[in-house]
Structures are given as structure tokens and as C-alpha cells.
Amino acid sequence: MEESNNYGHQHPLLLLKEHLISNQNGVVALCSRCGDKVSSPSFGCAEECGFYLHKVCAEAPSELNHPFHRDHPLVMKDLAYYKSRFWHCKFCGKHGDKLIYNCSCGLAFHIKCAVFTFNMAQTNFKELEHVPLADPLVYVGNEDKEVDEVAMCFACREPLEKYSYFSPDCGFNLHKKCAELPLRMSHRCHRKHPLVLQFNSERFLCVICRTGQQGGLFYGCSPCGLFIHIECLSPSRNIEDKSHSHPFTLFWRQGTFICDACGTSGNHVAYVCVTCDIMVHRECILLPRVIKSKWHDHRLSHTYFLYREYVKTLNCIICHEEVNAEHGNYSCSKCNDIFHVNCATEDEDSYVIIENEDEEPLDISVNSMIVLEWNDVGEAIVVQHFNHIHSLRLGDKASEYDNKCCDGCLLPISTSFYYCSQCELYLHKVCAELPKVKHVWHHRCQKPLVLTSNKGFRCVKCGHTSNAFSYKCEECNGYTCLRCVIALTPGARTCPGHKHNPLFFYKDYIGQCNACGEDDKGMFRCKDCDICLDVECFSLPITVQDKCDEHLLSLADHDDNNYSESRFCDICEGSRDPNLWFYHCEHCDTSAEVQCVLGKFPFVKVGSIFEEEQQHEHPLTFVKRTYYYPNCKYCDKPCLDFAFECTKPGCNYIVHASCPP
Incomplete structure (x- = not known):
């Protein structure tokens, strides 16, 4: 062992030659600068105070002009500078908790990653002599590391088993060919400038494979904004x-x-x-020929061009923009619907590839009702629904049932509906015709959803508590209400509360809802105006009955009443935003905010039973307390309004409807 300067440490340091250095307790020592395990060549404190430094970390300069990052110098800083920031090394992609090299543009590197790649760029392979050149068939790695951590090259992000590679004790995994990459090169895809090897610090799209990856190295021309992954330099002929x-x-x-x-x-x-x-x-080239998408009930086939007479619309069902049928697309031969290729395949969880195209597709959309009688124009006027013991008859005068709600969605009866003449059951025609089993694009699980009824649940899409019909996922046990399922069915949607129709749902659009004023992602938009509606407001009841007025209140999207500079809600008597939607009575000039009219639980019937996913051991009943206000078992405050109460006699369990049951 030989003496060295102390590199800022209070005691003298010694150069240690042992392959793996342990502290006085026998535990493998850690470098005080980079935090990794210490192996030779390294320095250790002569006083054995527990201070160790890799030789490469000790000799690292305070500022490094790196050939792979020419825009700014890399400056050594303590990680305390990053105390409140989330970061990872832009070369190896891993995290650290010691000193780093930092750039003014926001890049951060481990000390050893920065120095190691600097030596690569300068072809200082003498600095890498301690790194063994491993046989490609020999597994090199530590037992405590995941296999996928040691299986990828840090430079090109390709598997290591294909080539010989450097794998030093300090944790680098690098192909031999990647360690010997030239700093500059000419390439036939870009003859204007040479391509320069640099850090892949952003998710730039490769011009060859058109995908982005973060970390490692790539070749690029910064003035032209052109980037190529290392593994894409020589594509297959x-x-x-x-x-x-x-x-x-x-x-x-x-x-x-x-x-x-x-x-x-x-x-x-x-x-x-x-x-x-x-x-x-x-x-x-490898696009699947036939897929089954959650966005559509039938199989979709890929074609390089499509005659216009074979499609009823040239707008993509997902993004609603025009599809050029003279180029590739996915289309349905049964419905004549069409999809952009990238829209249909961008989410891997939204489709499956059909390998055997000759196999007959399994029809999961089992009808929920059987038609017992048709009229002269082909309408089903008497049906048997799977969830009701009596037959249902088609109603023709919705105005006679103004105070009735559909048992499927709990919205007022305002369109075509079926009713039971023997008991109080009403179903909108669209709710009755929904299939027993259904795939929906907005649910991540692969299994289809199953139609259920009369079970208390909280909708995973809109968050409302309800006891109407729902679709249940048998995989995650999540429930989606019929209002959300119907509203989010792909295609043009009609909104009675808006003068222009139809509206289209844009799943990635972020904006402010015109009805409630809240910001949200995924909005219904009108192509004729700038209106945006979130899923919940799109399904608001058009008419409602409330004790504040003897007439039905109608949903309004604008206020023409100028009787005062500020508008007021006739229920809570507070001021309301005139730019937001509200309920209004034309006869009495009553106006009220949406939340005041509907309340916190507009889609739950008093007296309904909630059985599933409750913390209490017995079923709970949804009640409205009007006397005897017991304390909530969750928050210990009196239950003055809606609550969940135990149905078992003698059990005094009760919680607010807004508290976890």
C-alpha cells in the first residue's frame, strides 16, 4: 500500500490493492463520493475512520468538458443541491445519493458514469484495463441485482448476450463494440453534416425506428434535429x-x-x-393483419387502401379526424367503421392480435332481453329482460312519467323506454338493449365487463355512488355505471343540453368543462363551437323535480336574465357563476346550481342495500335521517342526512354516506 494526498479528507489516505475492500466490521465498504461498493484501485483512510474513495472518483475533476455533451460543462456538485428534486443518471438510468456531475441544462450523471464515458470518447482504454473483457456466453453480475439490470448495454440499451462486453465491478454493462464507437461518423441517411455521439438525455425520436428511449448514447445532428439509435445505424437490408x-x-x-x-x-x-x-x-412491416379492439365490437382488418364506397364515414372512431383511405388503415367489414392505424394500436392494452384469422370470432355480446312481440314497423314492443321476472312493454308517452327514473341509469324517463305493468320498473330503451357482457376501451383489464343490477357500488369512472345497473369487472371488481358506459361508447354522441350536435369524446384532451368549470382530461367537444364537457356533466339529467319549485326544472347552459349583476341560487341563496350550467324553471323564474338540485347522492335510492366491499360485516341500507341523529362510527359526528345503516336488528352501526363504510 502507498500513501496519497487526502483529497479533502482530514486523514491521510492509502492506495489499497485488494480486489474487494471491507471495513473494520467486515462489511463491503462504500465510496464516499459515488456511494457504490469499493473495489481496487481505491483509497482508504489510514486512520480507518471508514472513509473510502474509488481512484477514479478521487481523481475526477471538479469540471468536465465532455465530448458527449458539448453545449455546457459538467460541474461536480453535492446531491444536497438536488435534495428536493427527483433525478436519475442520464447515462445508466440509475439513481444515486452522493456527488454528481450536473449541467446547467438539467442533466445529471454519476461521477463514474461521466468519467467512464469521457475515457470512452478519448479512447483512454488504459483507464479501463481493470475491466475484464467477458465471454458473451458467461453471465456476469451480482446476485443481488435483477437479471434485467445486468442484461442491457448502457450505451445502446440492447441485450448483452449477443456480443462480448465490458462488465466492471463498478456496475457498467457495455458491449465491446459500443466501447469502441467513433466520436463522429458519416451516414448515408444524413449527408449534410457528420453525426456526433452524444448522451441520449431526452426522448428524441430515432429517424430509423421512430421510437424514443431515454438514457444511453445515440448519434445525432443537433442543428438539423436528427437522431439515430446506435442499434439502428445498420438496419436490415x-x-x-x-x-x-x-x-x-x-x-x-x-x-x-x-x-x-x-x-x-x-x-x-x-x-x-x-x-x-x-x-x-x-x-x-410487422403490423398485425387482424386485431380485436376494445373500441369496437367486431374484428378490425388492416388494409393498404380502401375503396370509399366501403365505408360510411372516413372519420376515425377514436380521434374523429379524417382517415385517408388511400393509405393504410384498420376497418370493420360489418359496420364499415374505420380507424387510423396509430390510433388503433397506440395502446397495447386496448387490443389483441388475432393469430388464427379463419377461426370464427367468439360473440360475447349476449343480448340482455328477448323480444316477445313486434309492432308493424319492426319495433320490439314486448320484451323479457334477464333481470326482471315480468315482461316489459314499450312506453309511448314519456311525459306521463315525469316523476319516474330509469332503473338502469337512474336518469329521468325522457326518451323511449320499457316499463313493467305489474311493478314499478322502468328502463330506457338504450339501457334495456345493452348486452350482458361488454368490452369497454376505458377499462384497463383484459376481461370483459358483466352487466349487474341492484348492487350498491361506486363508479370507477365518474366516482358517483349508485345502486342502479352497472358493469362489473370480474378481474378487479370495479364497477362502471351505465351513464358512463353509454356516454363513452365510441362514435358521435347527442347531448340534449347543447344546441349543436353531435359531440365527440377526445380521450387525451385537457380543458375546462363549460358546465362545472373544473379542469379535466378526457372531454366531449363540439366541432362547431368551443364547448367542452367532462363525462359527468355530459350525463346530467335534462329535467329534474325539486321541492324548491312545483314545476320541472330544465338544464340551462346560459343565463339571459339581467335582473341583477350577480346571479343567485334559489336553494342555497348564495351567488352562482352565470357562466356555468344551472337548472331553471321558465314559469317561476327559479334558478339553482346543479350541485344544489342534485345533491351529493343523486343516483342512489333511499332504502337500497349495499352488500359488497364494505368494512362492516353485515349489509348496509342507504337511509336519510330525519330524526334521532346517532353519531357516525367513523367520524363520531351526528348523522344528519344521508347515511349507511346496518340492516341487522340490534346492530347500531351507522356511518355518513360520505365517510368510508
């Missing part, structure tokens, strides 16, 4: 696809093209089928 009868051949381009498989633009590299005269992205 020929690719065969079992779903296409001819091979695809690589074709380098300096300009843009329209992919005949997905209908979007591409540049720099394409694959062509000279027999069929089609040009596609590399990743589009």
Missing part, C-alpha cells in the same frame, strides 16, 4: 413478413414519404415492396 406475400427491401431516402401501411409521414429510411408498389416504415 431485407425483411419478410408472413402476412405479406413479398419481401420488403431497404430504401434510403433524403426526403419524406407517406407510409402506405399507417398513412403517416416518414423520412430517411423506408422499406419498399417493388411487386406491390408500396412504401412503408420499418416498424409498419
